[in-house]
Amino acid sequence: MESQETTSENFKAAKLAKDDAALIKRCRKGDETAWNDLVDRYQRLVFAIPRRAGLSESQAADILQEVFLTLFEKLDEIENPERVRSWLVTTAKFKTWGSVRKDKGFYSPETEEEMEYEMASVADAAPLADESLVVLEQQHLIRTALSRMEERCQTILSMIYLTEPSRSYAEVAEAIGVGATSISPLRTRCLKKLEKILGGE
Amino acid sequence: MNNISTMNNDKFSNLIHLMQTDDSVDAPTDAIKWSKNLFKTRAVEAKPGIIETLIGVLQSSLNPGQAAVGERSATAEQARQMLFEAGDSSIDLRISEIGGMFKVEGQLFGSESENAEVFFAGQQTELDEFGSFAFDSVAEGTYEIKLRFEDREIVLKGIVLE
Numbered sequence: 001m002e003s004q005e006t007t008s009e010n011f012k013a014a015k016l017a018k019d020d021a022a023l024i025k026r027c028r029k030g031d032e033t034a035w036n037d038l039v040d041r042y043q044r045l046v047f048a049i050p051r052r053a054g055l056s057e058s059q060a061a062d063i064l065q066e067v068f069l070t071l072f073e074k075l076d077e078i079e080n081p082e083r084v085r086s087w088l089v090t091t092a093k094f095k096t097w098g099s100v101r102k103d104k105g106f107y108s109p110e111t112e113e114e115m116e117y118e119m120a121s122v123a124d125a126a127p128l129a130d131e132s133l134v135v136l137e138q139q140h141l142i143r144t145a146l147s148r149m150e151e152r153c154q155t156i157l158s159m160i161y162l163t164e165p166s167r168s169y170a171e172v173a174e175a176i177g178v179g180a181t182s183i184s185p186l187r188t189r190c191l192k193k194l195e196k197i198l199g200g201e
Numbered sequence: 202m203n204n205i206s207t208m209n210n211d212k213f214s215n216l217i218h219l220m221q222t223d224d225s226v227d228a229p230t231d232a233i234k235w236s237k238n239l240f241k242t243r244a245v246e247a248k249p250g251i252i253e254t255l256i257g258v259l260q261s262s263l264n265p266g267q268a269a270v271g272e273r274s275a276t277a278e279q280a281r282q283m284l285f286e287a288g289d290s291s292i293d294l295r296i297s298e299i300g301g302m303f304k305v306e307g308q309l310f311g312s313e314s315e316n317a318e319v320f321f322a323g324q325q326t327e328l329d330e331f332g333s334f335a336f337d338s339v340a341e342g343t344y345e346i347k348l349r350f351e352d353r354e355i356v357l358k359g360i361v362l363e
Contacts, residue, residue: 027240035240039233047228061232068236072243139223142216161220191213198216 011198013141016148017082024081039068042088045140049092052132053100063095085140089133145197152176153190160187257285257292257357287355292348296362303362306335309348320347321360 023041026034046067050060070091071084078084146154155176159167167175169183178186227233263282283294290311297304305321309332319326319334322344326334339362346357 030243032240036237039236043228043233043236044225047232048225051225057229061229064228064232065235069239072239075243135219135222136225138219139225142220143223157220161217162223191216195213195216 011138011141013198015197016141016144020084021081024078024084027075041144045136046088046092048136050096053096055099059099063092063099066095067092089137141198145194148197149193153193156186156190253353255287255353255355257287257355260284260286285357292357303339304337305339308333315350318349
C-alpha cells in the first residue's frame with residue numbers, strides 16, 4: 001500500500017495517529033465498532049477533498065464510498081496503520097483526479113505513479129494542491145482533537161470560535177455556569193490542551 | 202465577531218484561524234451508512250471461525266435386515282439407521298442403496314424451529330419444517346455431515362456409504 005505523504009507540517013498529532021493505528025488493529029480483529037468509528041472520524045475529510053476540487057455532492061459521495069471500499073479491501077495490507085490518514089487523503093486525491101479527468105474526457109491514468117506524474121504536469125492543480133490538502137488535514141486534526149476534549153472545553157471553544165456569530169464571554173460563562181471573568185483564562189487553558197493533543201508527544 | 206479579533210493575534214492565531222475557516226461538512230448520510238455496512242461482509246466471513254462446533258456421537262447403528270424401532274420390515278431390509286447425539290440434539294440418519302448409489306435422509310430432534318444449512322458430499326440443502334433433510338445419488342465413500350446453525354454447527358463424522 002504505497003502512498004505519497006501529504007501530512008500536516010504544523011501538527012504532528014502523534015496521539016491521534018496512535019488512535020488511528022489502534023482502530024485499524026481492532027478492525028483487523030473483526031471489531032465493527034472500530035470500523036464505524038474510523039468512518040465517522042474520516043468521512044468529513046474524505047468528502048471534503050472531491051468537493052474542494054469542484055465535484056458535485058453526488059460525485060463526492062461516490063468518491064467517499066470508493067475510498068472506504070478500497071480501505072476495507074486493503075485493511076490487512078496496511079503496513080503503517082498510524083499513517084492511515086495520509087493514505088486516505090492520497091487515495092481520495094487520486095480518485096478525485098481520475099473523476100475530474102473522466103468528466104473532461106481525458107485519458108485517466110491507471111496507476112498511482114502515472115496519476116502523480118499527470119497531476120504534476122498540469123498547470124493548474126490548485127483545487128488539489130498539496131497545500132490545500134494540508135489545510136484540510138489540519139482542520140480534520142483540530143476537529144478530532146476537539147472531540148477528545150472534556151465537554152466544558154468543547155463548549156467554550158465551539159461557542160467562541162465555531163459559531164456564527166461568535167458568542168460573547170458572558171454567554172459562554174452562562175452556558176457553563178461560571179463567572180464571565182473566568183472565560184479568558186479557561187479559553188487559554190483549553191487552547192493549550194488542544195495544542196497539546198495536536199502535538200508530537 | 203466582538204472580542205475575537207484581538208484574540209487572533211495571540212500565540213494560537215494559526216490554530217484559531219484554521220478552526221474558523223473550516224467549512225467542511227458531513228458526507229451524505231446514505232454514503233456514510235453504505236461505507237459502514239461494508240464491514241458486515243467481513244463479520245459474516247469471520248463467523249464460521251467463532252461459532253461452537255459439536256461433534257455428533259454415534260449412539261446406535263442398525264444394519265440392513267434389522268428392523269428399526271417402529272419400522273416396517275420391508276424398508277428395514279434396505280435401510281441402515283444411525284442415531285447420533287450432539288449436545289441437546291439428536292440426529293436420526295437413514296442410508297439406503299438405490300441402483301449402486303446412496304440416498305441419505307436425516308431428521309434433527311431437540312432443536313425445534315431452528316433453521317440450519319446441511320452440507321454433505323459436496324451438496325447443500327436446508328432443514329425443512331420437520332427438521333428433515335435428504336441427499337440423493339451419493340456415490341460410495343466416507344463422508345461427514347455438517348449442520349450449520351446461526352450460533353453453532355454439528356458435525357457427524359465417519360459416515361460410510363458402501
